[in-house]
Amino acid sequence: MKIFGSFLALATAMNNGVARTPPMGWLAWERFRCNTDCKTFPDTCIGENLFMEQAERLVKDGWSAVGYDLVHIDDCWPLRDRVDGKITADPARFPHGIKWLAEQIHGKGLKLGIYGDMGTHTCGGFPGSMGYEKVDANMFAEWGIDMLKYDGCYSNDDQQKIGYPAMSQALNNTGRPIIYSCSWPAYQGGLPPQVNYTLLGEICNVWRNYGDIQDDWDDILDISKWWGDHADVLVKAAGPGKWNDPDMLIGGNYALTVNQAQVQFGIWSIVAAPLFLSTDLRTMSKEMRDVYQNTAVIAVNQVSD
């Protein structure tokens, strides 16, 4: 990886200076999905409580010390409609708002990621950013957001060609370095000629190439096989500031044994994937923690130029 890293550093990458190594942290989706019912599920619904508690665990259980420093919100955080033209966090679930949450997270020495969608709606039916790129990027920057996962539901090929570069430019215009994760190639089948990896590397820091990971060992085999089959394309596409993303780490949930989690972690590290845990850190076993806090494996993933 070191050889590839040095070589690829010469190629053009998105010029925002972030994600020089694959981003690491915790992302809500695979484990917590779109549970907005905080009355019935106060501990696991998508609300500020969940993000505050996972952030606390990242610090207290030694995660941030080995590099897992991003707390990442996924879909289903806002109200169903814009308020005064702005995407608005559901005040019942985020009573203090996202800016406050970012301040709290930053106060712990961590970063905050948020989710948007380049179409008319997010996959869960919440407001998308099509036509609102400037407004939304400015709002994310003003809140102190450090990473944007930008999904592609409710958009077509032609709209994606405009929308993904438009958000990249809008983020750049804010002046705040924000890691930009594009789901674009996953909506284009993941491979050339539909996917132009040269262009992606110029406008995105991270991109999801393939379908959403599920809590299932067979899915890890399927994703790994796809990565192996297309290594010729994928290896060339990646480098400092621009990474392929096979999706989240799922150990600590219901499907994987500790050994299976080690296999996923090993493969993800070798392919220089972003390392986002998606599990409940409050209940993760010591054995599972040890898998993902293995600094020798993390070092394979975090080779920089």
Ligand SMILES: *[C@@H]1O[C@H](CO)[C@@H](O)[C@H](O)[C@H]1NC(C)=O
């Ligand atoms: C915006 O793009 C310019 C030109 O590529 C670059 O020099 C600058 O660092 C970028 N700024 C941010 C905040 O991404």
Ligand SMILES: *[C@@H]1O[C@H](CO)[C@@H](O)[C@H](O)[C@H]1NC(C)=O
């Ligand atoms: C891919 O994108 C690059 C960079 O924007 C561009 O120079 C090149 O012509 C594109 N390739 C194709 C096949 O469209």
